[in-house]
Amino acid sequence: MMTVREEEFFKKYDAMMKQPIMKEFLKSGDNQRIFNKAINDMDKESIEQLNASFRRYYKNIILISYISKTIHFSAIEFDKKLRNYYKKNLPIPGVTEKSITQEKHLLMDLLMSTDEDTTFINFQLKQKNISDYIANAHLNSKMKLLSNKQLRILELIYIHNFNNKQIAKILNDSEQTISYNHQAALKKLRNACKQEK
Amino acid sequence: MENQILYEVENQDLERLLEIFRPAIKKSLINTRMQEREDLEQEISMKILEKLSYLQEIRTPDFFEFIEHHVD
Numbered sequence: 001m002m003t004v005r006e007e008e009f010f011k012k013y014d015a016m017m018k019q020p021i022m023k024e025f026l027k028s029g030d031n032q033r034i035f036n037k038a039i040n041d042m043d044k045e046s047i048e049q050l051n052a053s054f055r056r057y058y059k060n061i062i063l064i065s066y067i068s069k070t071i072h073f074s075a076i077e078f079d080k081k082l083r084n085y086y087k088k089n090l091p092i093p094g095v096t097e098k099s100i101t102q103e104k105h106l107l108m109d110l111l112m113s114t115d116e117d118t119t120f121i122n123f124q125l126k127q128k129n130i131s132d133y134i135a136n137a138h139l140n141s142k143m144k145l146l147s148n149k150q151l152r153i154l155e156l157i158y159i160h161n162f163n164n165k166q167i168a169k170i171l172n173d174s175e176q177t178i179s180y181n182h183q184a185a186l187k188k189l190r191n192a193c194k195q196e197k
Numbered sequence: 198m199e200n201q202i203l204y205e206v207e208n209q210d211l212e213r214l215l216e217i218f219r220p221a222i223k224k225s226l227i228n229t230r231m232q233e234r235e236d237l238e239q240e241i242s243m244k245i246l247e248k249l250s251y252l253q254e255i256r257t258p259d260f261f262e263f264i265e266h267h268v269d
């Protein structure tokens with residue numbers, strides 16, 4: 001039941017009271033009580049109390065929105081900066097772009113090679129397993145669900161930054177298979193994590 | 198807890214703030230390559246830290262200011 005004063009108030013400020021922020025504010029039982037008391041009594045103390053709780057409520061919302069935006073835009077800004085940096089600074093003086101691609105080819109050749117020379121074995125020993133990169137223990141325990149091939153593909157994509165075409169060459173497989181296995185691996189992990197929940 | 202973000206900002210508790218916003222931060226990391234994500238996470242934490250005192254100073258309208266200001 002609304003009192004006469006409350007009705008008057010709602011009539012006068014109809015548009016304002018329909019604003020989402022007002023509705024949300026009054027959803028809390030405490031705020032509703034403070035609001036009713038202030039409208040009905042109109043004494044200084046309860047009005048001050050209403051003002052103060054609304055101010056805090058509003059500020060909280062502004063802060064959430066501000067921090068979320070900060071996170072969102074600094075992520076975008078960071079990536080932009082990084083791209084620019086790579087564009088400007090590579091090739092580094094003295095190193096031509098050609099030699100960088102050559103270097104990448106060398107690594108590719110090494111990964112493709114079937115010869116068992118000692119450098120390659122050492123190189124392989126130094127290679128870290130993809131599980132070493134996953135900090136989330138929960139996800140890490142799910143990695144054993146994947147086949148060796150899938151693990152290898154994830155490793156080449158996420159650690160070495162190769163694209164599908166290059167990985168197809170390394171693993172001597174078709175691009176489609178690589179892409180399929182990549183997606184299948186991610187799907188498997190996703191489902192395994194969902195099920196646990 | 199009511200108005201938790203405000204509470205943490207007033208206390209300048211960066212750790213707790215980051216903890217609350219952790220999911221949002223993690224989500225924003227997909228903007229960048231795997232190798233740079235840790236750096237980005239640091240960068241975001243820095244940005245929030247830099248803004249903390251500004252956030253504290255933000256002044257919001259009280260109930261009657263809000264309601265009168267928007268009535269025409």
